[in-house]
Amino acid sequence: MIELHDIHRVYRLGEMDLHVLRGISLTIDRGEMVSLMGQSGSGKTTLMNTLGFLDHPTSGRYLLDGEDVTGVGPDRRAAIRSTMIGFVFQSFNLLPRTSAIEQVTMPLAYSKEGLGDREGRERAEDLLRLVGLEDRMDHLPTQLSGGQQQRVAIARALVNKPSILFADEPTGNLDSRTSVEILEMFQKLNRDEGITIVLVTHSAEIAEYGDRTIVLRDGLVESDSGRKSAAPVAADQKGARA
Amino acid sequence: MTALRTFAIATRALRRNVTRSALTILGIVIGIAAVIIMMEIGKGSSGAIRKTIESMGANNLLIMPGTASSGGVTFGAGSTLTMTAEDAAAIERECDAVVGAAPVMRVRSQVVYQERNWVPSFIYGTTPRYLDVRGWTNMADGDMFTDADVRNAGRVCVVGKTIVRELFQGLSPVGKEVRIQNVGMKVVGVLSSKGANTFGMDQDDVIIAPWTTVKYRITSSSAGANSQPANSSASTQASGTSGGTAGSKNVYPGAAGLYPVPSAQQQQNMPVTVRFANIDQIQVSARAGRSKEAIEQITAVLRERHHLRADDPNDFSIRDMSEMAAGLQSTTAMMTNLLLSVALISLVVGGVGIMNIMLVSVTERTKEIGLRMAVGARGKDILTQFLLEATVLCLAGGIIGLALGRGGGMLVKRVMKWPIEPSMEAIVASIAVSAMVGIVFGFYPAWKASRMDPIEALRYE
Numbered sequence: 001m002i003e004l005h006d007i008h009r010v011y012r013l014g015e016m017d018l019h020v021l022r023g024i025s026l027t028i029d030r031g032e033m034v035s036l037m038g039q040s041g042s043g044k045t046t047l048m049n050t051l052g053f054l055d056h057p058t059s060g061r062y063l064l065d066g067e068d069v070t071g072v073g074p075d076r077r078a079a080i081r082s083t084m085i086g087f088v089f090q091s092f093n094l095l096p097r098t099s100a101i102e103q104v105t106m107p108l109a110y111s112k113e114g115l116g117d118r119e120g121r122e123r124a125e126d127l128l129r130l131v132g133l134e135d136r137m138d139h140l141p142t143q144l145s146g147g148q149q150q151r152v153a154i155a156r157a158l159v160n161k162p163s164i165l166f167a168d169e170p171t172g173n174l175d176s177r178t179s180v181e182i183l184e185m186f187q188k189l190n191r192d193e194g195i196t197i198v199l200v201t202h203s204a205e206i207a208e209y210g211d212r213t214i215v216l217r218d219g220l221v222e223s224d225s226g227r228k229s230a231a232p233v234a235a236d237q238k239g240a241r242a
Numbered sequence: 243m244t245a246l247r248t249f250a251i252a253t254r255a256l257r258r259n260v261t262r263s264a265l266t267i268l269g270i271v272i273g274i275a276a277v278i279i280m281m282e283i284g285k286g287s288s289g290a291i292r293k294t295i296e297s298m299g300a301n302n303l304l305i306m307p308g309t310a311s312s313g314g315v316t317f318g319a320g321s322t323l324t325m326t327a328e329d330a331a332a333i334e335r336e337c338d339a340v341v342g343a344a345p346v347m348r349v350r351s352q353v354v355y356q357e358r359n360w361v362p363s364f365i366y367g368t369t370p371r372y373l374d375v376r377g378w379t380n381m382a383d384g385d386m387f388t389d390a391d392v393r394n395a396g397r398v399c400v401v402g403k404t405i406v407r408e409l410f411q412g413l414s415p416v417g418k419e420v421r422i423q424n425v426g427m428k429v430v431g432v433l434s435s436k437g438a439n440t441f442g443m444d445q446d447d448v449i450i451a452p453w454t455t456v457k458y459r460i461t462s463s464s465a466g467a468n469s470q471p472a473n474s475s476a477s478t479q480a481s482g483t484s485g486g487t488a489g490s491k492n493v494y495p496g497a498a499g500l501y502p503v504p505s506a507q508q509q510q511n512m513p514v515t516v517r518f519a520n521i522d523q524i525q526v527s528a529r530a531g532r533s534k535e536a537i538e539q540i541t542a543v544l545r546e547r548h549h550l551r552a553d554d555p556n557d558f559s560i561r562d563m564s565e566m567a568a569g570l571q572s573t574t575a576m577m578t579n580l581l582l583s584v585a586l587i588s589l590v591v592g593g594v595g596i597m598n599i600m601l602v603s604v605t606e607r608t609k610e611i612g613l614r615m616a617v618g619a620r621g622k623d624i625l626t627q628f629l630l631e632a633t634v635l636c637l638a639g640g641i642i643g644l645a646l647g648r649g650g651g652m653l654v655k656r657v658m659k660w661p662i663e664p665s666m667e668a669i670v671a672s673i674a675v676s677a678m679v680g681i682v683f684g685f686y687p688a689w690k691a692s693r694m695d696p697i698e699a700l701r702y703e
Binding site (some may be wrong): 050052054055074075078079081082083086087089093095096097098102106107109110111114156157160 | 247248251260287496609610612613614615616617618619621622623696700
């Protein structure tokens with residue numbers, strides 16, 4: 001579903017050019033769970049931002065579902081983020097003084113789907129139930145543990161029914177037990193809902209949870225494990241994995 | 243994204259920080275309250291001034307006969323003898339910008355009651371219309387004399403409060419008789435008090451009588467008085483014995499109008515050299531704000547009635563009291579505008595306060611903005627959200643300020659006894675202005691928010 005061809009990203013810092021991505025080509029198929037690994041400064045976050053339409057490449061070609069979306073404007077990028085993409089951040093990024101259910105319904109306001117308030121609320125409740133927070137719906141972020149906050153963030157990322165979920169160090173602020181819970185939740189989402197997941201991390205241990213690991217180094221793909229499982233990529237992935 | 247939903251987001255964001263929202267709108271609240279109070283006080287005092295001027299005759303026009311001259315000798319203002327009581331009736335009938343017109347005879351004379359005497363400032367001979375013309379609608383005691391009294395030159399009069407005090411020592415004068423130049427006059431009514439006029443003249447120091455009485459019984463100064471009495475004394479004798487008998491009807495057949503056309507018989511009996519009874523002046527009240535128009539209409543009517551040719555100068559002059567009224571009104575209007583501009587400045591200061599707080603709020607919520615963008619908000623959505631927040635804040639401030647201003651106005655009325663008039667346009671304007679302030683001063687912070695880069699915003703700590 002995602003095809004990158006020779007993607008470059010150059011940041012201009014005063015007189016100096018900062019070449020973060022130096023020609024990345026890769027393909028991610030629907031239903032994959034990809035771990036994007038690399039040390040800090042390797043360009044993995046920039047790549048994720050580019051993939052997630054928060055950023056745009058300086059050069060190269062980006063095909064999304066076969067459509068060239070390399071040069072789309074900010075409004076179109078926002079629309080793509082709204083309909084196709086969900087983000088989970090390391091620092092949760094929940095709105096202060098806002099209940100869990102309102103956190104989850106928030107992205108609906110910007111969606112073209114035009115869901116009514118009641119349906120929106122029902123969908124948010126379903127998602128919170130899915131992440132195991134059915135009894136915390138009206139709690140404020142300060143009343144939730146880190147793991148619970150990250151679950152709210154996951155529910156929020158899913159509310160617009162995205163086909164790709166980007167998780168940037170989702171367990172970076174969590175203890176190891178909670179981390180495992182969260183990572184297993186991603187696996188479950190990938191397996192049961194067929195959502196493509198891109199997991200950005202610097203730890204090989206966490207990268208293990210994905211079924212394919214791409215390692216970046218100095219803005220280039222150093223290694224790509226390919227899919228670990230035997231299931232053929234080209235076939236109906238969802239069915240194959242279930 | 244629907245407007246309603248944006249509104250919901252904006253109010254939710256404001257509710258998240260109630261204290262700051264309240265402090266933010268304080269400037270607007272004070273500004274709007276100040277505007278409302280200023281407008282109410284301004285309107286109230288200009289209303290009070292208008293009333294005062296009206297009691298002096300704001301819309302009154304004074305028509306004086308013109309200057310007569312003979313052989314190079316001019317005789318001063320009011321010396322032509324062309325203006326008649328019928329002119330007054332015609333003006334009232336034919337000019338639609340005129341409410342009423344009353345002929346006036348003036349005389350200055352001693353008035354005697356029993357052993358006391360007094361010289362009133364004004365002794366006016368006129369018709370009952372005079373009260374309407376001067377806005378002197380209610381009598382304190384008794385009644386105004388009637389048209390019949392004018393027709394008959396009845397020996398009746400009404401007196402002002404000052405006369406009651408000076409001649410009657412405060413006792414009711416109704417039914418008593420005063421003498422003016424040895425003419426006994428029955429007091430039929432007491433005028434309500436009107437106070438001093440602009441020039442400090444006591445307007446209650448007045449006796450009003452039918453103009454015919456003043457002209458034919460009291461004064462003998464006017465030229466018309468010499469020949470006319472034959473007619474009017476006949477009628478007086480008739481009415482003197484039994485007012486309104488067959489005798490007076492013969493004199494005035496079909497006496498519907500105040501000045502019936504003399505019959506052929508009467509015309510024959512009096513081959514007059516002087517054709518009419520001239521009067522000293524005509525007082526006219528024009529419809530509010532139409533005194534210019536009234537002057538034009540009166541000029542046309544009088545020129546027609548006086549048979550003036552196109553190139554003849556007017557044989558009368560019209561004085562306009564509304565000039566003075568307009569002068570006083572513009573003074574209050576200027577004061578009101580001055581106060582209003584001070585209040586408006588405070589509103590602008592309030593707006594700057596809003597802009598400050600909104601800028602702080604945008605910076606503080608950078609991360610939230612980044613997140614909203616990450617989940618699909620466009621720059622436009624962020625712009626509308628923050629703009630709406632500012633506008634909702636300002637509108638809320640405006641409404642609170644409105645309530646505060648109205649309350650303050652009523653307090654001023656109660657405690658300081660100032661005249662206050664609630665002003666609808668101030669209410670509408672202040673709501674509009676506060677929304678405008680919100681949009682104008684909210685725009686820059688909102689625009690700044692909408693231009694943020696989602697990556698930078700998300701990384702912001």
